[in-house]
Amino acid sequence: AQSVTQLDSQVPVFEEAPVELRCNYSSSVSVYLFWYVQYPNQGLQLLLKYLSGSTLVKGINGFEAEFNKSQTSFHLRKPSVHISDTAEYFCAVSDITSGTYKYIFGTGTRLKVLA
């Protein structure tokens, strides 16, 4: 069964510094990959997604992620974070080959941007 690992449960970073949030998934022939953000007391909203094509995906709010098939990774990056980026970030995988359309979420990474 597909699984998603977000090794870092919390990442503190100073404002205007770069950040990388790591995501690894278990191997599969074909997957779609997503990053979602959850601000306090809100639902999740899509940051970016990888379906096919270019392995570097750009999303909203200056975030980008790179799909690396050989390392089964989909790390999220931002070159300069703002206080407003403080939130919880979830990586998710949809295993196309299973035919069930199910998402599997990671356990989340809490990004705290410090002034």
Next chain:
Amino acid sequence: NAGVTQTPKFQVLKTGQSMTLQCAQDMNHEYMSWYRQDPGMGLRLIHYSVGAGITDQGEVPNGYNVSRSTTEDFPLRLLSAAPSQTSVYFCASSYILGLAGESSYNEQFFGPGTRLTVL
């Protein structure tokens, strides 16, 4: 469009009570799902549906029932609430591959959540 709506926003139950969490979407999405979110565990899939009349179990289905009589609605029923069901519940919906093109595939839209406490 209202998107995905959930009611109620907050609910307190006593052990053994039953209740239904409501979820509705107005985007004509085929796929709908229920998740529970617990600290340190991310989102876990409870039940999902790929269309009216079709439902299936996710990772943590025990203690919950669902039905899908219309495309728009996907209620989640707690049959006999237990303290272990204290959680935040999210409903989500999306298109299914092939019906709206790959660019729209499976981007899930989430409701605002229901915070449930079982005493």
